[in-house]
Amino acid sequence: MTATQVHETISEETVREISDELGEPDWLLDTRLDALAALDELEMPDVIRTPGRDWTNLDGLDYESFVDPLNAAEEKDQLGPEEAEVLPLSEAVEEREDLLKEHFGSVIDPQENYLTALSTALFSTGTLVYVPKNVDAEDVTIRTTQHSQSLFNYTLVVTEQSSSVTILERQDTGESVEGDRYYSGLVEVAAGENSHVQYGSLQDLDEETYNYTLKRGDADDYATVNWVEGNVGSRLTKSSVETELNGEGSETKTVGAFFGHDDQHFDIAARVWHNTAHTTADLVTRGVLDDDARSVYEGVQDVGRDAWDTNSYQRENTLMLSDESEADASPKLIINNHDTEASHSATVGQIDEEDMFYMTSRGLDDESARNMLVEGFFVPVLEEVEVEELREDLETRVRERLHE
């Protein structure tokens, strides 16, 4: 299907105005206009479908009510160490046009689906992170606080040979607005040979906000792309974290954590494509659901025909705290090369009654016991988060939510 109801400001004039504001070159404007023109033809991103059911209803969203691209407002920190270049897009189009031109849209096709095209046509803010050869860059921070009805954010990370970088991203909402909001973020990571990218993200938008995020990395020979994906906020999140292992011996690890309450809906995907030999992937996700919250998890390990000597692992665990919540999971293995060691597992369950009994018999009240067990449930994934700051942020948000 195609979504037809778009806001009247989603027009060529709007796109030209945004592009002009950022001082963009013509080729980038053309990319935007092409994406805009394609909207009529494009489909919503894939969601899990079983006969008779779409697990996430993206067609039900009323884009007209919350897409307001010309009044975008945000507060942004884009900080990094001197060795790396961390540039707002308006500067990047001047100072690093070559890099933008080479990589923009090369990892995520702007016309991949309706929402990527919408994001490409309308993004008004963004960041370029560039790490030159042999440079180690720690503590790159991209913090975005959305003040407007809608915000379209674009991030490009380029690491040259044998460099490394740690990036922490955080999205939240500031000033309140009338009605629903929309946040859309595209992240492209082009990891050069033997480089090491660690990209951590904490999504903490308010619960009136609909959120579409697609992050995808392209790993060159012996490169590593690691993701930490924390989802706490939003009314509905459709988030996908993906790595294409295109280089020999490349690796990826995804650590995900989500915590839904009230009537939040999380549609979370972790995907990896093993396209060459000797590649390794490890996908780990844990989530907790309370109240009427719902999670849909899809994990895909796709081992291509040329991916000899592959190692691929996936684990997903969901803890349900209420009878009204719903946890759906589909961990998929697609194996085209037999020289593979692959496994996946998924579990859904409640808090162990014996654990509860043990804790309460030690003098804790029910709620404290439950909270401790929930915090304990996240420990195995939090331990995998190598960046202390992000780990603490996540721990704090989990604790806050438990005491809300």
Added chain:
Amino acid sequence: MSSEQDQLKETNTEERFAFKKDESAAVKSDKGLTEEVVRLISEDKGEPDWMLERRLRALEHWNEMPMPTDWPGQPDLTELDVEEIVPYIRPDVDKREGADSWDDLPEDIQDTFEKLGIPEAERKALSGVGAQYESEVVYQNMQEQWEEKGVVFCNMDEAVREHEDLVKEHFMTSCVPPSDNKFAALHGAVWSGGSFVYVPEDVTVEMPVQAYFRMNSEGMGQFEHTLIIAEEGSEVHYIEGCSAPKYGSHNLHSGGVEVFVGEDAHVQYSTVQNWSKNTFNLNTKRAIVEKGGRMEWVSGSMGSKATMLYPCTILKGRNASANNITIAFAGEGQNIDTGAKVYHNAPHTKSTIESKSISKDGGRTNYRGLVHISEGAEHSSTSVECDALMFDNESTSDTMPYMEIDESKVDVAHEATVGKIGDEDVFYLQSRGLDDDDAKQMIVSGFIEPITEELPIEYAVELNRLIELEMEGSLG
């Protein structure tokens, strides 16, 4: 190895499955699916009006529903042209009601079943054997002792006449309605033959009940319907085997199986299918399980060009349980898409799914499963285990489980592993004097053991023999 196994091993399985007979039909419908064909089938069977009406309603569903096309990784059905399939062939058997004894059958049909080892199996004191040839069950026998207890085992066409009330109540109503999917609709329109099993309250049928289905004619469709009703506290094990020789044009098998498992009853349904490699095998099998009942599905899917089969269990009553064991083997040009579906609709229900697949020479296996736990189905548990063994780099193996969990007090676990056949294991066995093929064969036999140990010995032997032949690449 027991003498039984020795004896069965001596049978030339390749010859048993690859031969075909000249077709001799008494009534043969036109190709394609029209109201005339449906009316012809119903009239030829002398059916009551209500059954004809159900067929015609199913035909409407067939005409309205789209072909399944966009499931992720779905087998390609574009080569399946239902307009070219002959839905109904009644073989030329003198006695319409099915022959009373083996010797009454025409010689060529006897010969066919001799080669398949059916009477041989019966001589081993199996309780009953139904053999379906084309669209009709031509031979059935049920030991008197079961009849005395009120057990019914007959062909489905006869059941419509002899057990009309039971059939009218259960046939494609609540379990597999024709609106369920495109091929259930097709099946409802042109179904023919199959088995009817009725087990009264508290009766245990100690020996497995067996039926063997075979398609012999080129370009035909086979649409047998199996209806099993196990009343409260009863127990029965039903086994079907299927095969068809290979022809140039495509065959279609679209069976329907409905199982009603009463309170505290126990039904096991075992299948070994080895359709020829131009057969599309698109079935709908479903069980409804009442309080404390238990349903077990054991499936070995070997043959066919494409199989789409996901036996479904609805756990309707408290403490109901389901076990699924499936094995899929896909060789060159084959796409075996199989798995299981379980709906947990009551508290304290349990299910297990164990799936094994082997792919080689470009074959494609897929586990597709759905576990649904409804709100209120508290203290339910399910465990899904999938293992895939791949022989070479041309083959593909996918695992696509879906889990929908609406209830928090549950225990849901899914696990899957994929691997190649272990070089070390092969080396070890070779160093013990086995050649490469035998070593691999032995590893595969070990891999599928959880399936074979659930089957009666002759089916287990047959399954092993079939896999052996597949491994040698000698089965057409």
